[in-house]
Amino acid sequence: MVLSEPGWAEEQADAVVVLKNVSLTYQADSDIYALANIDLSLHEGEFVCLLGPSGCGKSTLLKIVAGFISPSAGQAVMDGAAIQGADWHRGVVFQQPPLYPWLTTRDNVRFGLRMRNIPESESRQLTEEYLRKVGLEEFGNHKPYELSGGMKQRVAIARSLVNKPRVLLMDEPFGALDALTREQMQSLLRNIWWESKCTILFITHDVDEALALGTRVLVMSKRPGRIVKEFKTSFTYAISGENSNRVRYTAQFLQAREEILELINRQEISYII
Template sequence: MDARGVAVDIRGVNKRFTTLEGNEVTALHDINLTINKHDFICVVGRSGCGKTTLLNMLSGFEKPSDGEVVADGRVIDGPSPRRGVVFQKPPLYPWLTVRGNVEFGMRMQGVASRERKEIAERYLEMVGLKDAGDRRPYELSGGMQQRAQIARVLACDPDLILMDEPYGALDALTRERLQNELLRIWFEKRKTVFFITHSVDEAIFLATRVIVMSAHPGTVKMDIPISIPRDPADPDNMDKVRADPRFAELRDMITAAIYEQDDQDE
């Protein structure tokens, strides 16, 4: 076992759904995966391979048909504040200020007003929204809304952060800026992160491990450690990472693994 300890253990998980026509569809088959504490896991694969279904089981929104998902020694049987979810579209409350949105989860947990305000200010500053606390979500750009959502999740201090294509709807420049910002936050907080993306480049840039899933049904096809040095404090961090010869090698290998099954099926 990794010296850091195990954050999540996925054991023999299958997930089946019944369609409206009454047909049974297997979304995930025999998923076995250990996530160590402080890992930054990125999951890639074709659409429909079960990435979001797997994330929903980690969050407790769905249960496996077979097998079990264990977090910190306990079977996940429902949502928990110990597991924070960052969605592609930020579910911010329009009637609350940005600060109020960041405080919301803590308020539900019974955190005292003074303490949650202090915590909210700290995380707003961390994500670069220190001066936007009194604004409403609809006054923010898409990238700023996503940062507000990340601040809200971090403020609740979860052990595991689950991110479902959080940057998929953003323009390329904003996406790259938030990638580096997320990496900086991860370096500072060392949370365990499970991040779904369709971008191989994004996965290699962020992850300590990239999980490649095959489709129909979804299985773990490859588990690839990423060891390219990164320094989010360096303004040229992204360019240096992408210039590393290993980056291109990893991109080619992962891309080939994603499309290999489809080529064989044709």
């Protein structure tokens, strides 16, 4: 593991998404400063995990990348063009999957393809392909209420990936799942990422999850959120079904975990004080 300070100088030519001096202020009875001077580059095929104290602006940052909101200052660009509104090139998966309850699993996955007017034969083929990828080919005709929490999240992931986005944005997607299902979903996502080479920005409160999945882990400060540390990691490449626990108990993993926890706890305490 290599530890480095985040810096604009590290931006490379293969950056897919770039945030330059991004700040966001919510206008209410009094101004609420959510983000301040965020510099961030997401590069082709990397898995970036975002950690930080509650209320530090992690979800706000993801919404800016998604195009749901615009920054108050600074620039947010994808492939050199300003991000203006939501786009299928940036898929989003939330903690609570917003599935259409009246549609089957298959039709939920196909929904985006239909909105994009993808030819019927191609959309059917892609839908079946991604149902297989997430292990739901036998549940294609089930409605959301007939599925477990983990299954619903598989549908949400398939619905995003079937459009073959350049970037997949995930806001605590496994936060509501039990420990066993969560580990299974982490393994599924890791395999899909390896296969698809998709660029992923993943928000989590779980340090172990971030280290087990990410190729970079970014830690944010208390509000207004800033990126205060960057950890370049490679644990995800070493983890498989057989050795995941072994990797999680290595000295390197535990050292990184302690350093990140101490950094986050320091932010939490200073926020309370």
